Amino acid sequence: MTRQRVGAWGVALEDAGLDTALVLEVINRTLDEDLSWGPDVTTGAIFGPTQRGRARVVSRQAGCLAGVPVAAAALHVLADRNGDDASTSILISDGNRVRPGDAVLEIEAPLRTLLTAERTLLNLLGQLSGVATATAAWVDALGDSGVRVRDTRKTVPGLRVLQKYAVRCGGGVNHRMGLGDAALIKDNHVAAAGSITAALEAVRAHAPGVTCEVECDTLDQVREAVAAGAQLVLLDNMPADEMAQAVQIARPAGVMTEASGGLTLPDAPAVAATGVDYVAVGALTHSAVVLDLGLDMV
Numbered sequence: 001m002t003r004q005r006v007g008a009w010g011v012a013l014e015d016a017g018l019d020t021a022l023v024l025e026v027i028n029r030t031l032d033e034d035l036s037w038g039p040d041v042t043t044g045a046i047f048g049p050t051q052r053g054r055a056r057v058v059s060r061q062a063g064c065l066a067g068v069p070v071a072a073a074a075l076h077v078l079a080d081r082n083g084d085d086a087s088t089s090i091l092i093s094d095g096n097r098v099r100p101g102d103a104v105l106e107i108e109a110p111l112r113t114l115l116t117a118e119r120t121l122l123n124l125l126g127q128l129s130g131v132a133t134a135t136a137a138w139v140d141a142l143g144d145s146g147v148r149v150r151d152t153r154k155t156v157p158g159l160r161v162l163q164k165y166a167v168r169c170g171g172g173v174n175h176r177m178g179l180g181d182a183a184l185i186k187d188n189h190v191a192a193a194g195s196i197t198a199a200l201e202a203v204r205a206h207a208p209g210v211t212c213e214v215e216c217d218t219l220d221q222v223r224e225a226v227a228a229g230a231q232l233v234l235l236d237n238m239p240a241d242e243m244a245q246a247v248q249i250a251r252p253a254g255v256m257t258e259a260s261g262g263l264t265l266p267d268a269p270a271v272a273a274t275g276v277d278y279v280a281v282g283a284l285t286h287s288a289v290v291l292d293l294g295l296d297m298v
Helices: 008-015 020-035 041-046 068-082 111-142 160-169 187-193 196-206 219-228 240-253 265-273
Strands: 052-059 087-090 103-110 148-150 183-185 212-216 232-236 256-260 278-280 293-297
Touching: 008 020, 008 068, 020 068, 020 111, 020 160, 041 111, 052 111, 068 087, 068 103, 068 111, 103 111, 111 148, 111 160, 111 265, 111 293, 183 196, 187 196, 196 212, 196 219, 212 219, 219 232, 219 240, 232 240, 240 256, 240 265, 265 278
Parallel strands: 148 278, 183 212, 212 232, 232 256, 256 278
Antiparallel strands: 052 103, 052 293, 087 103
């Protein structure tokens, strides 16, 4: 990837806690996907290189925003490629709720650049805002219970860091970013190792400083995981009454609990009432419906 100019839009990415180089990689890959069959023939035929325009990105529905600085960066990356001057102004920041008709980003650029970048910036912004919106719905459903919703590794390939950023924008918290920042001992690990205790001891010996979580299907497994020194137990597909019992087993030992397995929004009150610390929802990232946003010429 060629080095690109990083101006105020790059600062906006950094202020959001995003890795500018990673975002540029995603944007360049996405633009290249759109331009692999040649330049934008429609826009190039209609507009000359000096014609400029203004546009606003507007939400078509209610939701929670994530990725506005990423969308702005997409416009600037293409402008940089084309040797154009462009400006963007973020009108509503990530993490804020929007209503239909709210303008979130204003753009001024050559029309060839503006309209060629349109789909890339909207795809990224809509996808990330869809994740944030799904997360915010869980946050609302859990209310003041103290239970936090968090994501999984069931993410769109290549978009994990951005999707997990979107979860944070929606008010959720992140689980593992990858396979190396925490250990999660699942059923297949236990089956191959012979027991929860054996698997946990092997992880501790190999990576003593890593947080260890154990997936449990039964209360007996919860007891074994707690006795073996797990720091968190994942309660997989347990009914609410068993979850509540698992919490009573884990909490006195200082072990945190996480509900998981096909949870949907209507389940939120019952799961929260069990006293678990977290609910894990893979659908935040693998099944989020994009937030409908459009680009309107001014």
